[in-house]
Amino acid sequence: MFLLGGLITYILLLYPLTLANLADDDKFKVVSGFNAELKDVPYQASVRLIWRERKRLGSGHFCGGTVISSRVVVTAAHCLSYSIRPSDLVVVLGNRLLNAVSPTMRMFQIVGWRIHQQYYKHHIDIALIFTSHDIRPIAGAIAFLPLNTRAVPEGTSCLVSGWGRTVHNVSGHTNALQAAWIPIGNPEHCTELYKSTDVICAGFTSMVGSSSCKGDSGGPLRCDNELAGIVSRGIHCGTRHRPSAYTSIRYHARWIQQQSQSFNGVLPLRSTCIQGQVGLAFIIYVTTR
Numbered sequence: 001m002f003l004l005g006g007l008i009t010y011i012l013l014l015y016p017l018t019l020a021n022l023a024d025d026d027k028f029k030v031v032s033g034f035n036a037e038l039k040d041v042p043y044q045a046s047v048r049l050i051w052r053e054r055k056r057l058g059s060g061h062f063c064g065g066t067v068i069s070s071r072v073v074v075t076a077a078h079c080l081s082y083s084i085r086p087s088d089l090v091v092v093l094g095n096r097l098l099n100a101v102s103p104t105m106r107m108f109q110i111v112g113w114r115i116h117q118q119y120y121k122h123h124i125d126i127a128l129i130f131t132s133h134d135i136r137p138i139a140g141a142i143a144f145l146p147l148n149t150r151a152v153p154e155g156t157s158c159l160v161s162g163w164g165r166t167v168h169n170v171s172g173h174t175n176a177l178q179a180a181w182i183p184i185g186n187p188e189h190c191t192e193l194y195k196s197t198d199v200i201c202a203g204f205t206s207m208v209g210s211s212s213c214k215g216d217s218g219g220p221l222r223c224d225n226e227l228a229g230i231v232s233r234g235i236h237c238g239t240r241h242r243p244s245a246y247t248s249i250r251y252h253a254r255w256i257q258q259q260s261q262s263f264n265g266v267l268p269l270r271s272t273c274i275q276g277q278v279g280l281a282f283i284i285y286v287t288t289r
Contacts, residue, residue, distance in 0.1 A: 034180065045092070065129060066219070070144075071135065072130060075128075077115045080127050086112050092108075093108070109131070126247045148228040160203075163178065164216045187200075218230060
């Protein structure tokens with residue numbers, strides 16, 4: 001049984017099939033990464049369009065996110081800047097494969113979000129998503145990632161993750177969650193390259209290596225077990241001297257705290273979770289008051 005606030009009953013038909021080509025050329029994915037386990041990135045969120053999820057499980061995924069507290073998921077502003085409403089989206093946690101259901105998988109309705117008021121075309125590219133009910137940690141599957149509040153030194157090895165293509169210019173999501181260790185770049189070079197002061201550069205510098213790339217914007221860049229950046233943009237991912245840009249969490253930490261506090265206490269207590277085995281299944285969302 002799945003609890004939802006409202007008056008609508010949904011029936012989802014879930015198939016364990018290969019995902020359709022749903023990559024968005026304006027988003028990013030992990031290149032030259034490795035298959036990640038949930039225990040490595042339990043804070044990873046998948047932001048999905050619910051109408052696509054009704055057609056095929058996992059096909060609604062279009063952006064990543066990071067769980068930072070019981071009701072808040074951080075993502076990129078450009079993920080939410082289109083003509084969509086909170087009721088169009090869900091956040092999925094505790095699952096490694098896009099097209100499969102695991103015992104730890106949880107799905108949450110979204111009751112609202114905050115896009116930074118200064119966001120403009122990838123500049124100040126940060127937003128907060130507010131879930132309908134408390135996100136409860138599950139050992140090795142769902143956890144909160146603390147915010148970084150200090151400068152990350154150049155050369156620091158950080159972990160980026162998402163459901164991304166592994167090669168540039170190859171379309172489609174990968175079904176399995178990917179991750180890669182990448183070095184933090186020179187801050188002066190980053191500011192010059194992207195004309196923004198609120199970004200961190202990480203990934204390719206003088207030689208070929210791992211990076212984020214098209215297909216999974218909004219996902220986390222973790223440094224020293226803290227959320228340091230949000231996957232935002234890049235220039236020809238995976239190319240020499242072209243590191244990807246991540247919105248700096250340190251730069252926006254106060255804004256995150258203020259917006260989280262302003263939304264606290266006014267959320268309706270509604271919850272949604274998915275549990276069960278992979279396979280052909282009907283999942284009925286039962287409405288409640």
